[in-house]
Amino acid sequence: MKVYGCAISTSTQRILACLYEKQLDFEFVAVDIEVAGPASNNNDTFLSLKPFRCLPILQDDDINMFGSRAISNYLFNCYGNRMDVEIKKKKMATELTWLEMESKSFDPPASSLIFHTFYKPMLRMIVPNKSVVLGLESSLSKVLDVYDAQLAHCTYLTGDEFSLVDINHLPILHLIMACNAKNLVQCRPNVFRWALLILARPCWVKVLEAIDNGITHNYSFLLSIFNQN
Amino acid sequence: MKVYGCAISTSTQRILACLYEKQLDFEFVAVDIEVAGPASNNNDTFLSLKPFRCLPILQDDDINMFGSRAISNYLFNCYGNRMDVEIKKKKMATELTWLEMESKSFDPPASSLIFHTFYKPMLRMIVPNKSVVLGLESSLSKVLDVYDAQLAHCTYLTGDEFSLVDINHLPILHLIMACNAKNLVQCRPNVFRWALLILARPCWVKVLEAIDNGITHNYSFLLSIFNQN
Numbered sequence: 001m002k003v004y005g006c007a008i009s010t011s012t013q014r015i016l017a018c019l020y021e022k023q024l025d026f027e028f029v030a031v032d033i034e035v036a037g038p039a040s041n042n043n044d045t046f047l048s049l050k051p052f053r054c055l056p057i058l059q060d061d062d063i064n065m066f067g068s069r070a071i072s073n074y075l076f077n078c079y080g081n082r083m084d085v086e087i088k089k090k091k092m093a094t095e096l097t098w099l100e101m102e103s104k105s106f107d108p109p110a111s112s113l114i115f116h117t118f119y120k121p122m123l124r125m126i127v128p129n130k131s132v133v134l135g136l137e138s139s140l141s142k143v144l145d146v147y148d149a150q151l152a153h154c155t156y157l158t159g160d161e162f163s164l165v166d167i168n169h170l171p172i173l174h175l176i177m178a179c180n181a182k183n184l185v186q187c188r189p190n191v192f193r194w195a196l197l198i199l200a201r202p203c204w205v206k207v208l209e210a211i212d213n214g215i216t217h218n219y220s221f222l223l224s225i226f227n228q229n
Numbered sequence: 230m231k232v233y234g235c236a237i238s239t240s241t242q243r244i245l246a247c248l249y250e251k252q253l254d255f256e257f258v259a260v261d262i263e264v265a266g267p268a269s270n271n272n273d274t275f276l277s278l279k280p281f282r283c284l285p286i287l288q289d290d291d292i293n294m295f296g297s298r299a300i301s302n303y304l305f306n307c308y309g310n311r312m313d314v315e316i317k318k319k320k321m322a323t324e325l326t327w328l329e330m331e332s333k334s335f336d337p338p339a340s341s342l343i344f345h346t347f348y349k350p351m352l353r354m355i356v357p358n359k360s361v362v363l364g365l366e367s368s369l370s371k372v373l374d375v376y377d378a379q380l381a382h383c384t385y386l387t388g389d390e391f392s393l394v395d396i397n398h399l400p401i402l403h404l405i406m407a408c409n410a411k412n413l414v415q416c417r418p419n420v421f422r423w424a425l426l427i428l429a430r431p432c433w434v435k436v437l438e439a440i441d442n443g444i445t446h447n448y449s450f451l452l453s454i455f456n457q458n
Contacts (some may be wrong), residue, residue, distance in 0.1 A: 063322045067329030074325050078318050089307050093292045096303050100296030103332065 005056030010171030021203035151190035234285030239400030380419035
């Protein structure tokens with residue numbers, strides 16, 4: 001199994017967390033961020049694998065996949081013990097519902113907030129627009145209110161078992177906890193408990209170690225900035 | 230099985246297309262668009278089912294789901310003959326990949342384009358900003374180029390079998406074909422062939438008939454505008 005990606009990108013981290021959670025062997029191919037962008041450089045083999053020019057890519061025998069949530073869903077459901085038991089409708093219904101909520105409700109305001117308050121200052125881009133930030137915080141707060149209510153009666157978002165839904169939150173949640181927006185998490189007791197619990201999950205600790213240990217050796221510049229935070 | 234929704238919304242149409250494709254019995258509960266919005270009116274039972282205040286909602290025995298792509302995935306995979314056969318990894322990988330591409334690459338520019346060029350003039354909102362429209366057309370064109378290449382060697386997006394991926398495209402694709410953006414489809418021969426093929430699918434014809442036959446009787450105003458186009 002081979003993953004083409006950029007380990008400081010949250011999309012790639014989502015896949016890595018799945019691979020570590022499932023204890024799957026894989027080879028990581030660090031892709032140059034310049035080539036991964038809107039590329040003029042078309043001669044790399046991996047470019048033919050990604051029609052939308054997006055990373056990461058998973059190669060599993062003759063299977064090529066792109067789209068980080070598609071890949072994490074595939075890895076989580078096709079490997080390990082979940083394929084051995086009958087897929088229960090109720091469990092599937094709950095997971096699919098919260099998978100879409102992460103993608104459509106949590107991720108848009110949370111990712112934008114990270115971009116405006118974390119990456120923009122880090123990359124010395126223009127200072128964040130306060131009204132934009134306030135608007136995003138307000139959107140994210142509404143989502144986290146729903147999460148807090150859900151987490152009042154279960155350990156993880158879909159019940160008392162760690163699931164793909166929790167995994168999909170890890171990369172952005174990690175960044176949220178590294179900037180001012182962490183207040184939005186800390187002031188909601190159930191969300192805060194859940195955040196600390198899933199961010200301490202061995203698979204996520206291994207993702208952070210992998211970044212530190214040079215899985216992204218060709219991004220030393222960006223990595224050095226990243227580690228200052 | 231019960232669906233709470235607004236039949237002129239593309240999210241609800243996605244679920245209806247799945248229900249008709251799988252020939253499942255269901256009761257449709259038309260929800261007042263005012264209540265479905267950012268509601269002050271909290272006394273309806275259905276409001277307790279939708280923490281993110283989004284429609285549609287599916288109730289299947291004791292299962293409550295929200296998020297239209299989650300619901301369509303559930304209906305498509307939990308009912309009919311697909312649960313009787315072993316889920317093949319390769320098929321799952323292909324479908325998941327294209328499901329995410331629809332959600333993350335096709336839907337954002339296509340939905341925005343529909344909003345700016347179709348709904349805004351229809352609802353007598355300010356005229357569309359030309360540079361915004363051009364930008365969206367450019368984004369959608371890049372996506373459709375990838376689709377055209379994919380559809381050069383298969384009938385449907387994931388192969389020679391109609392899949393949930395095709396279903397998820399129907400509501401927005403139908404609107405695209407009803408406005409100027411249809412040129413973006415017509416100039417790509419494989420996309421055009423695919424669009425005509427899936428829009429003629431009996432499940433989609435039934436969705437349109439259901440709208441015409443008053444499934445949305447309490448949206449007569451919006452419906453009357455809709456039908457003029």
